[in-house]
Amino acid sequence: MNDKMSQLYQQVLLDHNKTPRNYRELENADQESLGYNPLCGDKYKVFVNIDEQDIVTDVTFIGDGCAISKASASMMTNIAKGKHVDEIDSLYHQFHDMVRGKLDPDTDPNDLGHLKIFAGVRDLPARVKCAVLSWHTLNAAIKGKEKVSTE
Amino acid sequence: MAALSTLKAQTRSIDIATCRDDFPVFSREVHGKPLAYLDSAASSQMPEPVMRAYTDYHSRYHANVHRGVHLLSQEATEAMEAARESMRELINARSGKEVIFTSGTTDAINLVMQTYGRSQIGEGDEIIISTMEHHSNIVPWRMLCDEKKAVLKVIPISDDGVIDMEAYESMLSDRTRLVGIVHVSNTLGTINPVKEITRLAHSRDIPVLIDGAQAVSHMKVDVQDIDCDFFATSGHKMFGPTGIGILYGKEEMLSKMPPYRGGGDMIISVSFDEVLFNDLPYKFEAGTPNISGAIGMGKAAEYIQAIGYDAIRHKEQELLKYATEKLSAIDGLRIIGTAPEKSSVVSFVMDGIHPHDIGTILDLEGVAVRTGHHCTQPLMDRLGVVATTRASMAMYTRKEEIDQLTAALQKAVEIFK
Ligand SMILES: Cc1ncc(COP(=O)(O)O)c(C=O)c1O
Numbered sequence: 051m052n053d054k055m056s057q058l059y060q061q062v063l064l065d066h067n068k069t070p071r072n073y074r075e076l077e078n079a080d081q082e083s084l085g086y087n088p089l090c091g092d093k094y095k096v097f098v099n100i101d102e103q104d105i106v107t108d109v110t111f112i113g114d115g116c117a118i119s120k121a122s123a124s125m126m127t128n129i130a131k132g133k134h135v136d137e138i139d140s141l142y143h144q145f146h147d148m149v150r151g152k153l154d155p156d157t158d159p160n161d162l163g164h165l166k167i168f169a170g171v172r173d174l175p176a177r178v179k180c181a182v183l184s185w186h187t188l189n190a191a192i193k194g195k196e197k198v199s200t201e
Numbered sequence: 202m203a204a205l206s207t208l209k210a211q212t213r214s215i216d217i218a219t220c221r222d223d224f225p226v227f228s229r230e231v232h233g234k235p236l237a238y239l240d241s242a243a244s245s246q247m248p249e250p251v252m253r254a255y256t257d258y259h260s261r262y263h264a265n266v267h268r269g270v271h272l273l274s275q276e277a278t279e280a281m282e283a284a285r286e287s288m289r290e291l292i293n294a295r296s297g298k299e300v301i302f303t304s305g306t307t308d309a310i311n312l313v314m315q316t317y318g319r320s321q322i323g324e325g326d327e328i329i330i331s332t333m334e335h336h337s338n339i340v341p342w343r344m345l346c347d348e349k350k351a352v353l354k355v356i357p358i359s360d361d362g363v364i365d366m367e368a369y370e371s372m373l374s375d376r377t378r379l380v381g382i383v384h385v386s387n388t389l390g391t392i393n394p395v396k397e398i399t400r401l402a403h404s405r406d407i408p409v410l411i412d413g414a415q416a417v418s419h420m421k422v423d424v425q426d427i428d429c430d431f432f433a434t435s436g437h438k439m440f441g442p443t444g445i446g447i448l449y450g451k452e453e454m455l456s457k458m459p460p461y462r463g464g465g466d467m468i469i470s471v472s473f474d475e476v477l478f479n480d481l482p483y484k485f486e487a488g489t490p491n492i493s494g495a496i497g498m499g500k501a502a503e504y505i506q507a508i509g510y511d512a513i514r515h516k517e518q519e520l521l522k523y524a525t526e527k528l529s530a531i532d533g534l535r536i537i538g539t540a541p542e543k544s545s546v547v548s549f550v551m552d553g554i555h556p557h558d559i560g561t562i563l564d565l566e567g568v569a570v571r572t573g574h575h576c577t578q579p580l581m582d583r584l585g586v587v588a589t590t591r592a593s594m595a596m597y598t599r600k601e602e603i604d605q606l607t608a609a610l611q612k613a614v615e616i617f618k
Binding site: 054055058059064068089090091092114115116117118174176177180 | 232553554555556557558560561562564565566572573574587588612616617
């Protein structure tokens with residue numbers, strides 16, 4: 051397989067695409083937001099519960115789109131759960147910088163961990179929006195916005 | 202005149218079997234693989250003679266048209282009018298007066314909307330289009346209907362992607378002011394029976410606009426035979442440059458219509474109190490036109506004629522058959538658009554693999570396709586899919602490119618299994 055292809059479509063990503071984690075509606079969620087990429091039709095709803103200390107106690111999502119967007123959403127919910135909103139904000143920016151090629155997860159300091167598998171997206175400008183859609187949506191949910199669009 | 206003689210000199214017959222060599226792009230690689238270009242429906246590639254005609258204008262006689270008495274301006278004017286004549290010949294319009302240069306199909310449709318539409322369509326009037334229209338033949342009419350409180354009616358299609366002619370016939374009414382139909386669907390490949398559609402509309406004196414963006418590179422279009430009132434097409438979908446196209450309109454229609462845009466070239470005389478509009482086709486061509494684009498498109502029309510529609514149709518139908526067979530054999534692949542009359546377009550979806558992932562995997566294997574809704578969102582809704590992958594072929598396509606596509610799709614299946 052082509053290097054770029056195997057780097058992008060790693061087993062972890064394919065697994066999260068096939069069996070996304072935290073893939074359900076969160077009833078009575080404190081906040082929710084809808085993310086939509088009109089260009090490709092990717093659509094996700096992200097639900098969050100946030101406690102008084104600003105810790106995200108639960109985060110789930112539903113929706114459909116390509117493997118990159120779905121795996122990104124799935125892994126994001128895993129990582130965001132239990133974190134303070136400021137930590138999530140920092141991760142959101144690091145992730146954003148990585149997929150836009152502004153942060154190299156191998157050499158620059160970062161807390162991205164498993165999210166590094168999305169680094170390959172930086173070589174595929176058309177797919178950057180797929181990777182960041184759920185992060186935008188989570189960010190909006192935390193900030194109390196109901197709808198985001200990547201356009 | 203120098204410009205003209207070089208333009209017309211090379212219109213000998215060209216062998217379709219070797220025409221690919223005329224397209225410089227095919228010598229390049231993509232991600233280390235040979236390019237398999239299966240996105241000609243989005244924009245077709247350009248042969249060297251078209252590029253030469255285009256650069257000739259800029260390197261030898263770049264000047265404005267219809268204005269100067271100097272030689273360069275005369276040559277530019279002649280070359281642009283020769284291009285109009287080549288386009289006239291290609292679609293068999295009666296005269297050059299019926300061939301208006303626009304920036305493309307979208308612009309041509311908007312011209313009809315702004316002029317014929319805004320002057321002739323009012324409250325309660327009806328416009329009929331089909332389910333498989335490109336956004337460029339939906340949005341202008343939706344806008345007009347909102348402005349005028351007119352009604353947009355949509356002809357249903359079958360699951361195969363065939364227009365329901367009975368439904369169409371029953372929709373025609375005394376209030377119908379226009380029928381707008383795509384000749385060849387960019388998403389499904391369906392070739393619509395535009396002649397019959399026109400005949401039925403004309404039996405009630407309703408004018409017909411045909412969106413021919415996907416027709417001219419694949420099949421002989423004879424606007425007199427179809428008898429349509431308007432026909433729109435784009436240069437970049439017929440091996441010519443981007444940003445240029447034509448609106449064909451019957452002279453009797455065009456001459457009754459108000460002008461589109463105001464400015465230079467479209468006038469005979471101007472005072473602050475009164476403007477006398479120019480004759481056809483210039484009445485609709487305000488401002489300095491896309492001169493090199495028009496010249497390039499004219500050359501592309503000649504190039505198509507030199508290859509010949511019989512050869513094109515024969516080769517493309519073979520390619521379509523080959524691609525349909527090859528793709529159908531892939532596990533979990535379903536072709537979207539299976540009309541009996543199709544041009545060389547195959548849209549498909551695959552179980553468990555989103556079109557955008559397919560698009561990326563194919564790209565990394567050197568295969569260029571289009572994924573998404575193809576500017577036909579209402580059609581996607583009708584067919585119950587969010588997006589498709591579309592492989593579209595043209596006269597220069599090789600079977601090896603389809604093999605490259607199928608091999609890359611097998612890879613996608615492997616990855617996602
Ligand atoms: C069927 C159809 N109509 C209209 C258009 C619009 O053409 P253009 O973008 O050149 O104006 C296209 C091209 O995308 C098309 O495929």
